[in-house]
Amino acid sequence: xxxxxxxxxxxxxxxxxxxxxxxxxxxxxxxxxxxxxxxxxxxxxxxxxxxxxxxxxxxxxxxxxxxxxxxxxxxxxxxxxxxxxxxxxxxxxxxxxxxxxxxxxxxxxxxxxxxxxxxxxxxxxxxxxxxxxxxxxxxxxxxxxxxxxxxxxxxxxxxxxxxxxxxxxxxxxxxxxxxxxxxxxxxxxxxxxxxxxxxxxxxxxxxxxxxxxxxxxxxxxxxxxxxxxxxxxxxxxxxxxxxxxxxxxxxxxxxxxxxxxxxxxxxxxxxxxxxxxxxxxxxxxxxxxxxxxxxxxxxxxxxxxxxxxxxxxxxxxxxxxxxxxxxxxxxxxxxxxxxxxxxxx
Amino acid sequence: xxxxxxxxxxxxxxxxxxxxxxxxxxxxxxxxxxxxxxxxxxxxxxxxxxxxxxxxxxxxxxxxxxxxxxxxxxxxxxxxxxxxxxxxxxxxxxxxxxxxxxxxxxxxxxxxxxxxxxxxxxxxxxxxxxxxxxxxxxxxxxxxxxxxxxxxxxxxxxxxxxxxxxxxxxxxxxxxxxxxxxxxxxxxxxxxxxxxxxxxxxxxxxxxxxxxxxxxxxxxxxxxxxxxxxxxxxxxxxxxxxxxxxxxxxxxxxxxxxxxxxxxxxxxxxxxxxxxxxxxxxxxxxxxxxxxxxxxxxxxxxxxxxxxxxxxxxxxxxxxxxxxxxxxxxxxxxxxxxxxxxxxxxxxxxxxxxxxxxxxxxxxxxxxxx
Numbered sequence: 190x191x192x193x194x195x196x197x198x199x200x201x202x203x204x205x206x207x208x209x210x211x212x213x214x215x216x217x218x219x220x221x222x223x224x225x226x227x228x229x230x231x232x233x234x235x236x237x238x239x240x241x242x243x244x245x246x247x248x249x250x251x252x253x254x255x256x257x258x259x260x261x262x263x264x265x266x267x268x269x270x271x272x273x274x275x276x277x278x279x280x281x282x283x284x285x286x287x288x289x290x291x292x293x294x295x296x297x298x299x300x301x302x303x304x305x306x307x308x309x310x311x312x313x314x315x316x317x318x319x320x321x322x323x324x325x326x327x328x329x330x331x332x333x334x335x336x337x338x339x340x341x342x343x344x345x346x347x348x349x350x351x352x353x354x355x356x357x358x359x360x361x362x363x364x365x366x367x368x369x370x371x372x373x374x375x376x377x378x379x380x381x382x383x384x385x386x387x388x389x390x391x392x393x394x395x396x397x398x399x400x401x402x403x404x405x406x407x408x409x410x411x412x413x414x415x416x417x418x419x420x421x422x423x424x425x426x427x428x429x430x431x432x433x434x435x436x437x438x439x440x441x442x443x444x445x446x447x448x449x450x451x452x453x454x455x456x457x458x459x460x461x462x463x464x465x466x467x468x469x470x471x472x473x474x475x476x477x478x479x480x481x482x483x484x485x486x487x488x489x490x491x492x493x494x495x496x497x498x499x500x501x502x503x504x505x506x507x508x509x510x511x512x513x514x515x516x517x518x519x520x521x522x523x524x525x526x527x528x529x530x531x532x533x534x
Numbered sequence: 535x536x537x538x539x540x541x542x543x544x545x546x547x548x549x550x551x552x553x554x555x556x557x558x559x560x561x562x563x564x565x566x567x568x569x570x571x572x573x574x575x576x577x578x579x580x581x582x583x584x585x586x587x588x589x590x591x592x593x594x595x596x597x598x599x600x601x602x603x604x605x606x607x608x609x610x611x612x613x614x615x616x617x618x619x620x621x622x623x624x625x626x627x628x629x630x631x632x633x634x635x636x637x638x639x640x641x642x643x644x645x646x647x648x649x650x651x652x653x654x655x656x657x658x659x660x661x662x663x664x665x666x667x668x669x670x671x672x673x674x675x676x677x678x679x680x681x682x683x684x685x686x687x688x689x690x691x692x693x694x695x696x697x698x699x700x701x702x703x704x705x706x707x708x709x710x711x712x713x714x715x716x717x718x719x720x721x722x723x724x725x726x727x728x729x730x731x732x733x734x735x736x737x738x739x740x741x742x743x744x745x746x747x748x749x750x751x752x753x754x755x756x757x758x759x760x761x762x763x764x765x766x767x768x769x770x771x772x773x774x775x776x777x778x779x780x781x782x783x784x785x786x787x788x789x790x791x792x793x794x795x796x797x798x799x800x801x802x803x804x805x806x807x808x809x810x811x812x813x814x815x816x817x818x819x820x821x822x823x824x825x826x827x828x829x830x831x832x833x834x835x836x837x838x839x840x841x842x843x844x845x846x847x848x849x850x851x852x853x854x855x856x857x858x859x860x861x862x863x864x865x866x867x868x869x870x871x872x873x874x875x876x877x878x879x880x881x882x883x884x885x886x887x888x889x890x891x892x893x894x895x896x897x898x899x900x901x902x903x904x
Contacts, residue, residue, distance in 0.1 A: 206736070210737075330885065333880075335840060335881075338881075341873055345870055471748065472745040494755040502752065509745060
């Protein structure tokens with residue numbers, strides 16, 4: 190398999206001004222906003238000398254253009270600096286939070302693609318019948334739903350009905366104590382606060398998965414609705430093409446027509462969607478991480494914004510943009526590999 | 535013309551219902567219900583309502599709405615004979631297409647109900663949305679409080695109605711702003727081409743590669759403004775972060791229209807570039823923009839709700855749907871209604887705009903039909 194290296198290289202080159210643009214945008218926003226981090230340490234008792242000392246300590250006595258150039262140079266060599274509010278290297282904070290967000294994004298994709306694709310296919314195959322209409326209504330409802338509300342309703346369901354069922358099943362002897370513990374789904378956090386340190390590796394993995402279930406479901410269902418709408422129209426379009434009619438006319442089983450001939454082509458735009466969905470995944474994770482107390486990038490960036498922590502905000506934006514650029518690139522390359530009609534030059 | 539259609543003169547909607555136009559009939563009857571409810575609840579308090587301009591506006595709007603409803607019933611009962619030119623006008627053709635589109639009509643009536651309920655809020659809302667009564671806190675839905683009360687004893691229904699005004703105002707104005715910016719950027723990029731096109735599309739890509747909610751959070755979190763100024767800030771930032779879709783649509787439309795004969799003719803006649811763009815290109819690129827805007831109002835309402843939910847929207851005590859859901863989190867298990875109803879209101883509003891957009895797409899642009 191030969192990858193289009195020239196294309197990848199040229200795309201990566203265009204990513205540089207894009208990254209520069211995002212850093213500039215972030216920096217200008219922070220500079221224009223009223224107040225600096227120093228205000229958090231200043232009280233009515235602070236002497237002017239002490240204030241000046243603080244300003245110098247945070248490096249804010251340098252002119253803005255110089256600080257900007259410094260940030261750009263440092264980011265170019267992945268030097269993220271020190272967080273002003275958390276007194277830790279920015280890179281440590283990001284490398285702690287990023288895997289969690291990626292885990293959540295992975296869980297989202299695991300829910301989103303199977304649900305979305307299956308729904309869309311079912312709708313297209315039963316076009317304009319009861320199945321199609323009812324699934325359309327369902328997916329449009331979820332599509333119009335705010336993610337935070339869906340997340341809260343899931344929490345409500347698990348905290349009341351689900352917990353009740355589990356405790357009843359345990360009391361009735363249907364479930365062992367162990368099973369009841371794992372099935373009693375937590376509604377926030379990443380790991381059980383009491384047992385987390387004592388877990389065996391497999392127990393730890395199971396516990397994280399159990400904590401991940403609800404956030405993944407909330408974000409996955411919210412995004413699955415869009416995928417289903419896309420999949421439905423894409424497959425409907427393919428089902429009306431000449432070659433599908435030919436496949437039907439030569440007597441292939443309906444399953445073979447759909448599975449071998451139609452679905453392959455209908456899935457192409459969905460693959461592109463995967464790469465392009467990165468910004469939406471990050472947007473959604475901000476909300477879901479806050480509702481479910483998931484320690485990821487979304488919470489980190491919100492904390493950083495509230496604290497006016499310039500290095501941390503810029504670092505988070507930088508990492509976000511890197512992933513978006515990578516997602517776009519993957520979408521292009523994937524499309525080129527899967528669809529021989531597309532030539533990447 | 536036909537006798538059953540005249541039933542609508544008694545109550546708008548009955549005529550449509552009697553002659554078999556179910557969706558329009560039920561939709562008009564629901565609008566009647568909003569109008570009647572506002573009348574019954576509002577007129578006894580009319581003297582009090584005239585004190586604020588919101589109240590005064592709602593009283594005036596109530597008469598306007600009556601005129602609209604009965605006007606629609608009259609037009610249906612006694613249709614005017616149209617000349618051929620009138621019959622083939624672009625708006626009438628689109629309306630005839632749209633009228634037959636069930637889900638699109640559902641969306642249209644949803645939006646109309648939302649709009650009328652919003653303007654009539656001072657007449658409809660049974661209680662003061664910000665009046666705190668600790669004795670009535672977390673009351674379940676019932677006879678006095680139809681949707682219950684929240685943790686401060688405030689009526690959820692009244693807060694819901696008032697919250698709708700923020701959502702709709704922000705949605706409409708922000709999307710208008712976004713559409714204006716996007717149309718400008720797209721038209722210039724597409725028509726002028728070359729370096730300008732590349733620069734503007736780079737800007738579009740740049741804005742698209744930052745997760746929108748994160749950018750919104752950053753701006754709303756960094757620029758703390760007091761009170762009602764926050765509303766204007768929200769409108770501006772939602773507009774400034776929402777124009778990229780429009781600019782891409784307009785650009786691609788302009789690229790294909792630019793080479794058409796009528797544009798070449800206009801250029802040959804010596805028309806100036808701005809005039810060609812405004813008079814000949816943009817009117818032809820309008821349909822997809824309108825569709826996009828209808829869908830964008832839905833996403834904008836969602837974005838505003840998310841910001842309010844995170845405490846970065848219009849500050850309390852002004853009710854907004856997102857903030858209401860956030861307030862309800864503390865007593866989610868014991869008083870779920872104060873989170874349930876605002877959420878359902880968001881779903882209904884966003885869904886109406888989505889259905890309207892889908893219907894408009896099918897009516898305005900037969901090429902796009904799926």
